[in-house]
Amino acid sequence: MSGDNKAPARWVIKIGSALLTNNGQGLDLVLMQAWVDQMVALRGQGIEVVVVSSGAVAEGMRRLGWSSRPASVHELQAAAAVGQMGLVQAWESRFQVHGLVTAQVLLTHDDLSDRTRYLNARSTLVTLLGLNVVPVVNENDTVVTDEIRFGDNDTLAALVANLVVADRLVILTDQSGVFERDPRQDPGAPLIREAQASDPRLMEVAGDSGSGLGRGGMITKIRAARLAARSGARTTIASGRSPEVLAALAAGEAPGTTLLPDTSAYNARKQWLAGHLQMRGRLVLDDGAVQRLREAGSSLLPVGVVSAHGQFSRGEMVACEDQQGRRIACGLVNYDHEEAALICRKKSSEIQAILGYMNEEELIHRDNLVIL
Ligand SMILES: Nc1ncnc2c1ncn2[C@@H]1O[C@H](COP(=O)(O)OP(=O)(O)O)[C@@H](O)[C@H]1O
Numbered sequence: 001m002s003g004d005n006k007a008p009a010r011w012v013i014k015i016g017s018a019l020l021t022n023n024g025q026g027l028d029l030v031l032m033q034a035w036v037d038q039m040v041a042l043r044g045q046g047i048e049v050v051v052v053s054s055g056a057v058a059e060g061m062r063r064l065g066w067s068s069r070p071a072s073v074h075e076l077q078a079a080a081a082v083g084q085m086g087l088v089q090a091w092e093s094r095f096q097v098h099g100l101v102t103a104q105v106l107l108t109h110d111d112l113s114d115r116t117r118y119l120n121a122r123s124t125l126v127t128l129l130g131l132n133v134v135p136v137v138n139e140n141d142t143v144v145t146d147e148i149r150f151g152d153n154d155t156l157a158a159l160v161a162n163l164v165v166a167d168r169l170v171i172l173t174d175q176s177g178v179f180e181r182d183p184r185q186d187p188g189a190p191l192i193r194e195a196q197a198s199d200p201r202l203m204e205v206a207g208d209s210g211s212g213l214g215r216g217g218m219i220t221k222i223r224a225a226r227l228a229a230r231s232g233a234r235t236t237i238a239s240g241r242s243p244e245v246l247a248a249l250a251a252g253e254a255p256g257t258t259l260l261p262d263t264s265a266y267n268a269r270k271q272w273l274a275g276h277l278q279m280r281g282r283l284v285l286d287d288g289a290v291q292r293l294r295e296a297g298s299s300l301l302p303v304g305v306v307s308a309h310g311q312f313s314r315g316e317m318v319a320c321e322d323q324q325g326r327r328i329a330c331g332l333v334n335y336d337h338e339e340a341a342l343i344c345r346k347k348s349s350e351i352q353a354i355l356g357y358m359n360e361e362e363l364i365h366r367d368n369l370v371i372l
């Protein structure tokens, strides 16, 4: 089993309110188009993109002619409902320039804490990515109550990064990154270029939101980096106004502040996978496949799979067993149960002819496989 192609990289890109709405003056359509152009280029390089877009409340306030953030939850929710229309219209039309379709995904805390809803949210997002659609995520502000709200989209973006097991979380904001002191108070403060996400000093330098529009400030961004690190994602906090910031990241440059997971991204992701997703089915492997998985750390190709059991969708967790029923590994599968049944024992070069399309040449890529 070799499967040497890299699994598609996956980035979650979060854009904050002040940045997106030009400090509350209205959606910055020029900047949005610039990010969209770069995201489309990322996709051309094999990087799947999920957008987490704030700005519903800020845009709703502007549309309703409110100059200060209302105190009552109901008014905030009303503003979010108005503003969300503007947000999704703007994203959809910017991506349409490139012939791409977007999808609105509104999530609440319950969606990510309940096991079944978590897996449904995951399947939907992974399916959308498989369909070449760009998901645009926000909190479902109109139905959340204070006790159950994420409150800030930094946390939501990190949980989405966990959900889709992203490689990278990019938080675009109105500052160039994390500074040693809030640059709104001290414009001379030096920029922190790189740190471990877990570094306790970060919590000391990070302050609240200085814009009055965003909710989180730097504290929630650092916490988000820690959450994202659990599933192996590195986080970049950078200025969304810096030209070509996403393209620079894709080119291997490090604009802004990079916050790294403690263990290698690979190990963190594997540990997280092992503990956080429910098994939805089983693949029975032949002896050769068992040996390649254990000894060579290879991907699982369909040719080494004898049979598929259970009702799993693409992107869900399945167990890999030997023919005596011993569990060897588990991992995120690239095909659903019907497709898997059709391609078992077949060479990857035959997938296209059998299914009429090919997602990936492996059933489970080694990056998404945990050997037990
Ligand atoms: N150490 C720090 N480095 C950079 N910005 C900081 C820091 N501490 C606090 N901030 C504030 O965080 C703000 C960004 O957070 P926020 O307004 O919530 O943005 P967003 O809307 O992008 O989520 C910055 O404008 C800045 O005033």
Ligand SMILES: N[C@@H](CCC(=O)OP(=O)(O)O)C(=O)O
Pocket (backbone or CB within 6 Å): 015, 016, 017, 018, 053, 054, 055, 056, 057, 058, 080, 138, 139, 141, 151, 152, 153, 154, 213, 214, 215, 216, 217
């Ligand atoms: N769901 C809210 C998100 C508010 C929020 O977290 O804003 P930010 O701190 O700018 O990312 C909205 O769309 O207004």
